[in-house]
Amino acid sequence: MTHRPGRRRGIAAIVLLVLGAVILGGVSAAKAVNPPARYSEGRAAGWQMAPTYTDGESIYLEPVAAGKLRRGDIVLASVPWSLQKTQMNRVIAVAGDRIRYKPSSKIAGQYRLVLNGEALDEPYLEQWKNPSAVAFDVTVPEGSVFLMADNRMNSDGSQYANNGPVAADRVVAKVVMYPMAKLAVWGQLAGVLVMVVGAVLAFTARRAGRRARAEAAVPAPAAAPVAVAAAPAQATAASGERADAPS
16 A cells, blocks of 8 residues: 655654644643743752752742642741741641640650641651751641741751741742743743644655655656567568579
8 A cells, every 4th residue: 555755744743743732822821821930040048958958049930929838848038936037947836736746755765746646758858867956746826827937956946946937028038949930931942843744744744745746747758669570570571582592
């Protein structure tokens, strides 16, 4: 079974054009429904968030409302225990949570914080590090968050009695792995690139089809006649000459 020249490229072009349109449409719709926050870039200062972030490492910052803070968020906040204007910390508990720790007791063989009666899983901490250097038992008041750094043995935080929970409005930004605004731009560029490739394939497929039709429309040259009967005729003539020859 023969296929029309350029057929596969044509099918691939249609698929890519549709895919590119879907990507562009999806990103545009997502931006319309939930516009990505404007972001800024900075650098981590100090080692309090090691090993998650180290001193001088590039970070992306997005604005965040006080009521949008979630457990596990890494934030930049103005905290009473730091001489810096703002410092990176992790949100361990939010308003209404009870967070506690007792260094003398282990849970499943490990020292772990207890959040609302359940052991808190903290994969961002190195295995050999304890979750806190001091014991504490705190219920986070309304409008506050409980902040701790990841480098627990070499940093300050809400776990110390003289610090305590921090007002949520002191959080100035959230640290993100990659800003949604930047992802949206890359998504749109990817959609445009896919559509360009599809358009190129469609163009080449169309040219291949035209070339094939043009070649089919040209008549084939007439075949040269083949002298097949000449040899027998010559043989007969030669026989006749031998028969007429005198003996």
